[in-house]
Amino acid sequence: MSDLPQTTAAPVVVPKTSRWKMFLRSDIVWSYRHSPITIVASIVALLLVLMAIFAPWLAPYNPFNPATLNLMDGFTPPNSTSFAGNYFALGSDSQGRDVLSTIMYGLRVSLFVGLMATLFAMVLGVSLGLVAGYVGGALDAVIMRIADVQLSFPAILIALLIFGIARGIIPPNQQEGAAVWVLIIAIGLANWAQFARTVRGATMVERQKDYVAAARILGVNPFIVLLRHVLPNVTGPVLVIGTIGLALAIIEEATLSFLGVGVPPTQPSLGTLIRIGQQFLFSGEWWILLFPAITLVLLALSVNLLGDWLRDALNPKLR
Amino acid sequence: MTEPVLSIKDLVVEFPFRDDVFRAVDGVSFDIMPGEVVGVVGESGAGKSMTGSAVIGLIDRPGHIAGGEIRLKGERIDNLPEAARAKLRGKRIGMVFQDPLTSLNPLYTVGDQLVETIRTHLPVSEAEARQKAIDLLAEAGIPKAAERIDSYPHQFSGGMRQRVVIALAIAAGPELIVADEPTSALDVSVQAQIIKVLKKLCTNHGAAVMLITHDMGVIAQTADRMVVMHQGKVVETGTVGDIIRRPREPYTIKLINSIPTIERKDGAATPAPAANDDGAYVQVKKLVKDYEIGGGGFLKLMPGKVEVFRAVNEVSFSIEKGKTFGLVGESGSGKSTCAKMIVGLVRPTSGQITVDGHDIWASGAGHQERRKRVQMIFQDPYASLNPRWRVADIIAEPMRTLGIARNRGEVDDRVAELLRRVRLDPVVMRKFPHEFSGGQRQRVAIARALSSQPEFIVCDEPTSALDVSVQAQVLDLMSELQAEFGLTYLLISHNLAVVRQMSSSVGVLHNGVLVENGPTDAIFDNPQADYTRMLLDAVPDISKVA
Numbered sequence: 001m002s003d004l005p006q007t008t009a010a011p012v013v014v015p016k017t018s019r020w021k022m023f024l025r026s027d028i029v030w031s032y033r034h035s036p037i038t039i040v041a042s043i044v045a046l047l048l049v050l051m052a053i054f055a056p057w058l059a060p061y062n063p064f065n066p067a068t069l070n071l072m073d074g075f076t077p078p079n080s081t082s083f084a085g086n087y088f089a090l091g092s093d094s095q096g097r098d099v100l101s102t103i104m105y106g107l108r109v110s111l112f113v114g115l116m117a118t119l120f121a122m123v124l125g126v127s128l129g130l131v132a133g134y135v136g137g138a139l140d141a142v143i144m145r146i147a148d149v150q151l152s153f154p155a156i157l158i159a160l161l162i163f164g165i166a167r168g169i170i171p172p173n174q175q176e177g178a179a180v181w182v183l184i185i186a187i188g189l190a191n192w193a194q195f196a197r198t199v200r201g202a203t204m205v206e207r208q209k210d211y212v213a214a215a216r217i218l219g220v221n222p223f224i225v226l227l228r229h230v231l232p233n234v235t236g237p238v239l240v241i242g243t244i245g246l247a248l249a250i251i252e253e254a255t256l257s258f259l260g261v262g263v264p265p266t267q268p269s270l271g272t273l274i275r276i277g278q279q280f281l282f283s284g285e286w287w288i289l290l291f292p293a294i295t296l297v298l299l300a301l302s303v304n305l306l307g308d309w310l311r312d313a314l315n316p317k318l319r
Numbered sequence: 320m321t322e323p324v325l326s327i328k329d330l331v332v333e334f335p336f337r338d339d340v341f342r343a344v345d346g347v348s349f350d351i352m353p354g355e356v357v358g359v360v361g362e363s364g365a366g367k368s369m370t371g372s373a374v375i376g377l378i379d380r381p382g383h384i385a386g387g388e389i390r391l392k393g394e395r396i397d398n399l400p401e402a403a404r405a406k407l408r409g410k411r412i413g414m415v416f417q418d419p420l421t422s423l424n425p426l427y428t429v430g431d432q433l434v435e436t437i438r439t440h441l442p443v444s445e446a447e448a449r450q451k452a453i454d455l456l457a458e459a460g461i462p463k464a465a466e467r468i469d470s471y472p473h474q475f476s477g478g479m480r481q482r483v484v485i486a487l488a489i490a491a492g493p494e495l496i497v498a499d500e501p502t503s504a505l506d507v508s509v510q511a512q513i514i515k516v517l518k519k520l521c522t523n524h525g526a527a528v529m530l531i532t533h534d535m536g537v538i539a540q541t542a543d544r545m546v547v548m549h550q551g552k553v554v555e556t557g558t559v560g561d562i563i564r565r566p567r568e569p570y571t572i573k574l575i576n577s578i579p580t581i582e583r584k585d586g587a588a589t590p591a592p593a594a595n596d597d598g599a600y601v602q603v604k605k606l607v608k609d610y611e612i613g614g615g616g617f618l619k620l621m622p623g624k625v626e627v628f629r630a631v632n633e634v635s636f637s638i639e640k641g642k643t644f645g646l647v648g649e650s651g652s653g654k655s656t657c658a659k660m661i662v663g664l665v666r667p668t669s670g671q672i673t674v675d676g677h678d679i680w681a682s683g684a685g686h687q688e689r690r691k692r693v694q695m696i697f698q699d700p701y702a703s704l705n706p707r708w709r710v711a712d713i714i715a716e717p718m719r720t721l722g723i724a725r726n727r728g729e730v731d732d733r734v735a736e737l738l739r740r741v742r743l744d745p746v747v748m749r750k751f752p753h754e755f756s757g758g759q760r761q762r763v764a765i766a767r768a769l770s771s772q773p774e775f776i777v778c779d780e781p782t783s784a785l786d787v788s789v790q791a792q793v794l795d796l797m798s799e800l801q802a803e804f805g806l807t808y809l810l811i812s813h814n815l816a817v818v819r820q821m822s823s824s825v826g827v828l829h830n831g832v833l834v835e836n837g838p839t840d841a842i843f844d845n846p847q848a849d850y851t852r853m854l855l856d857a858v859p860d861i862s863k864v865a
Contacts, residue, residue, distance in 0.1 A: 030337060210703035217662045218720050218771065219690040232707035 031313040041305035048299050052107035059101035060089070064266070070096050075280075078287050091287035093276065099287060102273055103295050109269035110299070113183055114250035120188030121249075122242050125195025130226050130234075132196065133203025144200065147193035155190040155248070156255055162186035163261050176264045183262055187252050194241055202234035236314045243307030247300045254296055270296045322393050323350035324494050324527040325374065329387035330397075332369050332378060343369040343382065345551035351495065356518065356528040358542030358559065360535055362574075362786035363757075366551040371497045371531045373397070375414055376404040392494065410440040413488030413526065415517070417500040419480035423472040429456070429483050430468035433490055440491035455486040458523070460516050478509035482516055489520050496521055499531045506649040507813065511857035514541050533786065535578050536859030539563055547571050563861050577791035579816035581843060581855065582862050599637035600807050601644075601661075601775055606634045606670035608656050630656045632831040633670070638824075640774075643801070643808040645822030645839065647815060647854070653831040654811045658779045661809065662695045674775055690721060694773035698780035700760035704752040710763055711748035714738070717771035737766040740803075741796060758789035765796065775807045782817060794821060815858050819843055827851045 023029065032038055051058060062068060072084040073096030081087050082096070090099040128147075132140040150158065166182040167175065206212060207230065215225050250270075256262040257271025265272060270292050277289030332344035344366040351357045361367040372378045374389055376396070389397040396407060408414065416422045424432060433452035437443060443451065449468070456464035459482040472480055481501065488496050501517060502510040518541055521528050530542055538545050538559060545562055547555045547570070555568045566572045608631040631653040638644040648654040659665040661672055663679060663686070672679050679689035694717075697703035704713055714734045718724045724733050735745035741762040752760055761781065768776055781797070782790040794817065800806060812818050818825055819839060826836040827848065834848040846852045 210697040210699060211705040213659075213664055214695065214697070214703055214767065215716070216664060217690075217693070217695050218717050219686065220716070220720050229705055233705070 028313050032309070035309055037305060038309040041302040041309075044298055045302040045306060048107060048295070048302070049111065051104050052111050055101075055104040055108050059098070059104045061086075061098040061101045063097035063101045063105060072096065075285055077285075078291075090291045091285075093285075093288045094280065099291050102268065103270070103292055106268050106270045106273050106292060107295065107299070109180070109263055109267055110250055110253055110271070110296070113180060113187070113253045113263070113269065114246055116184045117187035117191070117249045117253070118242055118246045120184060121191040121245060122195055122238065124188065125192035126199050126231075126234075126238055128192070129196035129199025130203050130230060133200035134207055134222070134226055134230065136204075140200070143196065147196050150190075150193045151197075155187075156252055158190040159183075159186040159252060159256060160259075160261065162189055163256065176266070179262070179264050180267070183253060183256060186256075187249050190252070191245055191249060194245065195238065198237045198241055199234050202237055203230055206230050206233050240307060240311040240314060243310055244304060247303040247307065250296070250303070251300050270299075321353060323390075324353050324355075324392060325351040325529065326390040326393075327370070327374070327387070328390075330370065330373060330384065330389065331386035332366070332373055332382055333385040334382045342385075342551055344373065346387070347548070347551070347553050348387075349546050349553060349556055351527045351529060353494070353527055354522070354525055355544065356521065356530060356542045358538030358545040359529060359531045359548060360533065360538050360545055361548035362533060362788060364550070365548040367531045367533075367548050368499055369551075370548070371499050371529060374495075374529065375408060375412060375497055376401075377408075409436055409493070410491050411493050411495065413491070413493040413496040415481075415484050415488045415496060415498040415501045417503050419477055419484050419504070420472070422484050423480060423487075425472050428469050428471055429475070433468070433483075433487060436487055436490045452486075452490070455490055456483065458520060459483070459486040460512070461486075476509075477505055478513060481505060481509075481513050485513070485517055485520060489524050489526060492524060493526055496526050496528045497531070498528060500533070501530070502537060503532065503534065507815070507859075508649065508853060508857045510537070511859065514859065517541070534859065535563070535575065535787070535861050539861045540859045547574070574788060575861065577788045578861055579791070579794070579814070579820045580862050581816045581819050581858055581860050600640035600675055601638040601809070602671075602673045603637065603657075603661065604635050604671045604673075606631055606657065606660060606672065607668045608653070608660060608665065609668045630831055631660070631667075634826075634828070634831075634833045636826050636833065636836050638775075638807055638809060640807055641801070641805045642824070643810050643822040645818035645825040646809060646811045646828060647813070647818050647825060648828035649813060649854075651830070652828040654828050655779055657828070658695070658777050658809070658811050662693055662777050663689050691771065692774045694768040694771060694776045696761075696764055696768050696776060696778040696781045699784050700757055700764050701752075701784075703764050704760060704767075706752055708751070709748065710734075710738075710750055710752065710755075713752070713763065714748070714766050714770050717767060721771050723770075723772065733770070734766075737769055738763075740769065740800065741766045756789075757785050758793060761785060761789075761793050762796065765793075765800070769800065769804070773806070775809070777809045777811070779811045780813070781810070783812065783814060790817070797821070815843075815855065816860065827854070 070084050070086075073082040073086050073088070073092050074094050076082040076086075076088045076092040078091040079089060082092065088098055088100070090103070092098055093102070128143050132143040163182060163186045166178075166186070170178050170182070212225060212229055215229055253262060253269060254271030254274065257269050258275045260275065262271055263269050268276070273292035274289060274296065277292060280288050327350070328348045330344050330347045331342060334341040334343055347366070347370055349357070359367045359370060369378065369382070373384055378384065384397050387397070388395055391407070391411060396404065399407075423429070430449065430452055433455065434445065434448045437448040437451055438445070441448070453464045453468055456468060461467055461479060461482055472483070475483060485501075498517060502513050505513060514537060517528070530538065532538060542559050544557065545559050546553055547562065547568070549570050555562060555566065555571045562571060563575060566575050607629065609627045609629050612626040612628050634653075634657060636644060646654050646657065656665065660667045661679075667680065674689065674692050677688040678685045679693065711731065711734050714737055715730045718730060718733060724730045731748075734748055738745045738748060743759065743762050743766070747755070752763065755763065778797070782793050785793060797808070798821070801808060808821070810818060810821050822839050824837060825839045825842045827834050827842070827850065829850045835842055835846065835851050842851060843855065846855060
């Protein structure tokens with residue numbers, strides 16, 4: 001084939017359809033607008049995220065500044081004023097910390113750990129799944145058997161194990177600072193297998209398609225084929241598992257913190273708050289436990305509902 | 320005048336969508352007389368299957384009949400409640416669907432399914448029903464019907480399964496059989512037999528047939544009258560002979576003209592005899608591909624005997640520069656495996672492939688030569704274009720990978736030029752594949768193949784996923800591009816007519832062996848191998864109209 005003549009090529013004016021307009025017309029937006037429960041869930045999730053992000057500005061008190069804490073504020077019931085004359089919308093705990101403020105700061109920790117752990121699990125699982133599905137053979141067998149073994153243990157047990165090992169390795173004086181990161185790695189490592197399995201399956205389907213064959217005929221580097229051709233076509237299920245995995249990671253973090261192996265009490269997450277609160281449940285100070293617990297349920301439930309909706313919306317068979 | 324078995328009047332089927340209503344069937348009317356075979360023909364989206372579904376009463380939600388009426392022996396059936404309609408199905412209207420694999424329940428034996436159907440509709444005992452089932456199977460041409468009746472569907476071949484489905488449809492003695500693409504999933508040689516069986520059984524049992532198909536050749540050989548549909552409307556109705564010989568409507572004329580025929584085209588230059596000499600541009604020598612049968616993964620590491628299946632057995636042929644070689648074969652003949660070895664996707668077990676003197680499976684240089692010279696056009700334009708990429712990126716990928724053009728402006732100019740060459744507006748380069756029709760996608764796929772400036776293009780069933788009129792356009796485009804750029808084609812197809820129209824020489828593959836190989840006219844007019852002769856006889860062709 002001779003070179004294409006360049007002279008005949010008139011300048012091409014290509015009208016660009018705005019991505020935003022395309023997005024608004026898409027099926028996913030339509031299915032969102034027709035699912036009231038999803039709209040409610042997304043609003044709740046968004047409010048909780050905003051509360052977490054802007055906690056330092058929104059929270060009525062700084063619960064971690066010992067200078068502002070006053071023991072006279074302790075055990076104030078919700079919607080009342082303490083002996084020291086401070087108002088507490090959701091009450092205060094034994095040390096006079098505002099429950100609403102601790103929840104807002106706790107959300108920050110919970111969401112941060114959950115998001116980072118899910119991201120870590122996603123990156124690890126998606127990479128391993130892509131390689132296993134595309135290369136196949138012995139490598140696939142090894143990766144998937146490891147995943148199988150891991151899936152036969154409860155995730156929380158694996159996270160506990162990793163947490164225990166990390167505690168043994170890290171010198172005691174750095175443990176407090178490293179605790180959040182250890183938690184992220186522990187939860188991430190406990191959850192990668194789901195991603196790997198799904199992505200491997202989807203990759204094996206995509207690998208058979210002719211567009212991959214077309215790239216292989218050209219001699220495109222297999223790594224590029226995986227990254228640019230296969231990966232964009234397996235993101236749908238990854239997004240769904242990611243969302244549901246986020247809810248799981250948040251609950252796992254809360255469980256670990258509740259068991260006392262999570263974040264240090266100086267930086268309490270929702271799980272830590274629940275652990276503190278349950279000590280006072282039988283002495284009548286129910287609000288210290290109840291409000292963090294409700295927040296955790298709302299967060300996990302709304303994220304889960306979003307994940308369910310996403311799964312249905314991305315599945316053309318259910319439409 | 321006798322009363323028609325089926326009478327459809329002004330039928331409208333609508334599908335409500337988000338913001339508008341799609342009319343799949345728009346005012347269709349026709350009658351089917353007792354014992355008559357009426358072919359309903361049309362391209363995809365013509366509404367022919369939807370008309371069939373309306374008759375059976377199985378329109379998928381949210382579609383519904385929005386107007387008109389359907390009468391079975393004068394009795395109106397389109398407004399009956401679901402329970403009453405269900406009684407009609409099987410008893411008075413039999414059904415034959417395209418895929419014989421999914422229309423039989425894999426968990427029950429063929430006999431169980433037949434006996435159940437017979438006993439649901441007829442007051443007979445278990446033993447009588449079984450005897451009737453055996454008779455039906457024998458009548459449908461299943462050898463040793465009495466033994467085979469207790470087999471499961473997967474123990475039958477595709478053609479045999481479709482015979483069972485036909486027996487099932489006729490079991491309760493219906494007045495009408497609705498056959499929706501009954502032979503489209505089958506090989507040509509099997510297709511011919513199934514058409515005969517369908518026709519024979521319906522004649523014997525006095526059932527009228529509504530034969531829905533995209534294949535004018537099948538209708539030419541089977542039907543008495545035909546209904547041509549286009550975009551939900553009836554374009555033309557008449558006897559098969561009349562319509563094929565003297566079509567009146569412009570759409571029908573265009574449709575019939577675009578059907579390739581296995582007869583020699585008029586005025587075509589006699590191609591030079593295909594020389595099997597060593598100077599040919601593409602040479603395939605004693606190509607062999609063995610597949611190991613059995614488990615993969617860890618099982619491979621276990622010691623033990625490995626069974627080998629030979630998919631391609633010592634296939635040799637050569638192609639002159641600028642010519643087209645047609646490789647013909649039915650499913651399982653190894654033609655796609657050949658294509659994969661020639662483009663470098665599957666490593667041959669033995670044998671040699673050279674393009675312009677370079678062995679493409681030689682490491683290093685051979686690999687580079689292949690990347691530059693060889694390209695491929697795939698069967699399914701829905702799977703061969705990455706759905707997440709814009710057309711511009713899809714077409715630019717080969718030139719970017721091979722370093723033909725690097726900077727953005729140059730790449731865009733070349734993409735625009737390629738789109739013009741395949742008769743598409745360059746403006747479409749910002750679109751995604753799903754915004755195109757099947758034919759347009761195949762044009763994009765051709766533009767991508769041309770993008771690396773290849774000399775040799777392997778076309779694996781390039782038009783079998785397309786409608787006939789689109790097929791004609793794509794084939795024309797391929798011929799024009801061949802003349803323009805001096806391309807060499809390897810055209811792989813099960814469609815003998817397409818191969819006849821396009822290629823200068825032909826090879827016939829059967830079970831991995833090249834049974835015949837030579838100039839197109841010699842093979843089509845004077846086939847030597849028995850298999851080729853059988854294949855040519857089996858092709859339903861509009862020139863064979865009764």
